Amino acid sequence: MGALDGIKVLDLTHVLAGPFCTYQLGLLGAEVIKIEDPSNPDCARGRGPDDALNAKGLGLNYQVQGGNKRCLALNLRAPEGAGLLKRLAQNADILVENYTTGALAALGLGYDTLSAVNPKLIHCSITGYGESGPQGEHGAYDNVIQATSGTIAQCGGVKPGVSFVDYATGYAAAFAVAAALHQAKRTGLGTHISVSMLEVAMQMMAPEAAAAQYPAEVDREKEAGISSYETTEGRLMLGAFHPAQYRKLATLFDELGHSMPALGNVHDWGDVWALTEETKAQMRAIFATSDADTWVERLRGADLPAERIRTLSEAVTLPQLAARDYYQQSPTDARISLPGTAFHLNGEGGRLRSAPPALGQHSRDILSELGVEDRQIDELYQAGTVA
Numbered sequence: 001m002g003a004l005d006g007i008k009v010l011d012l013t014h015v016l017a018g019p020f021c022t023y024q025l026g027l028l029g030a031e032v033i034k035i036e037d038p039s040n041p042d043c044a045r046g047r048g049p050d051d052a053l054n055a056k057g058l059g060l061n062y063q064v065q066g067g068n069k070r071c072l073a074l075n076l077r078a079p080e081g082a083g084l085l086k087r088l089a090q091n092a093d094i095l096v097e098n099y100t101t102g103a104l105a106a107l108g109l110g111y112d113t114l115s116a117v118n119p120k121l122i123h124c125s126i127t128g129y130g131e132s133g134p135q136g137e138h139g140a141y142d143n144v145i146q147a148t149s150g151t152i153a154q155c156g157g158v159k160p161g162v163s164f165v166d167y168a169t170g171y172a173a174a175f176a177v178a179a180a181l182h183q184a185k186r187t188g189l190g191t192h193i194s195v196s197m198l199e200v201a202m203q204m205m206a207p208e209a210a211a212a213q214y215p216a217e218v219d220r221e222k223e224a225g226i227s228s229y230e231t232t233e234g235r236l237m238l239g240a241f242h243p244a245q246y247r248k249l250a251t252l253f254d255e256l257g258h259s260m261p262a263l264g265n266v267h268d269w270g271d272v273w274a275l276t277e278e279t280k281a282q283m284r285a286i287f288a289t290s291d292a293d294t295w296v297e298r299l300r301g302a303d304l305p306a307e308r309i310r311t312l313s314e315a316v317t318l319p320q321l322a323a324r325d326y327y328q329q330s331p332t333d334a335r336i337s338l339p340g341t342a343f344h345l346n347g348e349g350g351r352l353r354s355a356p357p358a359l360g361q362h363s364r365d366i367l368s369e370l371g372v373e374d375r376q377i378d379e380l381y382q383a384g385t386v387a
Contacts (some may be wrong), residue, residue: 002027009025009092010085011348020167020170027067027351036073036152056358064339065357069356075385077107090118095121097124100303119189122180125192140197146201161361238305239306249302296308328351
């Protein structure tokens with residue numbers, strides 16, 4: 001049994017952040033129903049490296065957070081579709097959506113309406129900026145939030161090549177939902193959750209953001225112990241962060257015939273920040289004497305974190321990931337590896353039980369379970385309200 005067995009989730013999300021949130025809930029055993037517009041489904045379905053999968057609406061951008069869900073294709077703009085969502089909400093525990101602020105309310109499906117139908121419903125809204133404030137109604141994507149938040153400027157003016165704000169936002173939303181579930185046990189009532197991608201981005205840079213608001217300005221260069229270094233083969237990332245680790249590094253260098261008294265005299269943060277460019281140049285010269293893998297072995301032997309900078313293609317094949325069963329094979333396509341949870345409960349991560357569904361794959365089943373008669377379901381299909 002999963003930790004969230006028996007929990008019912010309505011997933012009205014698209015792209016990355018929202019679907020990742022509900023995927024995490026599904027990996028932990030929740031029953032997740034993904035609800036998409038028949039004529040305008042989740043755009044992530046058409047994105048990924050395989051155009052054949054994209055054409056089927058099963059692009060990898062969709063699949064990596066689409067498992068353990070059933071799919072209902074339902075037009076919420078149609079009165080019948082809105083009515084069916086209200087019926088589904090009556091017995092749901094959680095609804096997650098990431099439409100622009102006010103979009104569901106404009107359809108008569110906002111939190112006030114749905115909570116009147118089910119006072120125990122937890123309604124989680126994910127938006128770019130949060131639902132209040134001067135930018136509350138502005139739409140956004142990960143790259144726009146990276147620009148707004150100062151992330152791109154903090155990274156030297158170059159946008160990181162990953163959608164980390166989307167995925168961190170999905171985690172924040174899942175955490176908020178878990179907290180709301182606990183609160184509902186105590187109060188018997190649901191709640192409305194507002195998750196802001198901008199605020200998540202600021203959280204991801206908490207030390208830097210705090211320093212940017214502090215009146216004292218200090219210009220410090222990159223610390224020598226947490227920098228990268230060229231070697232004879234490959235680039236090395238060193239993880240000597242604490243002052244004590246600088247002294248361990250000095251000992252290692254000394255054993256290898258490289259005396260570095262400046263490192264051995266590091267006892268506090270002030271000493272770390274006072275290391276001269278001459279000392280850093282000496283470190284670069286020392287690391288350039290061997291290959292990255294040799295240095296990793298030496299540094300780990302000295303109880304110092306280090307790793308060769310890997311490509312993503314190399315990283316996904318790490319034995320460490322395989323040992324923890326992080327990637328799981330798609331139940332329907334052996335070529336596809338899908339991510340699990342980044343944590344274990346009782347020694348196990350979340351389990352992938354079903355493949356990401358095609359658009360509307362479970363529409364008839366879900367409506368039948370809701371008590372809709374076959375004749376009515378056929379009429380809904382004919383009207384285009386359901387697909």
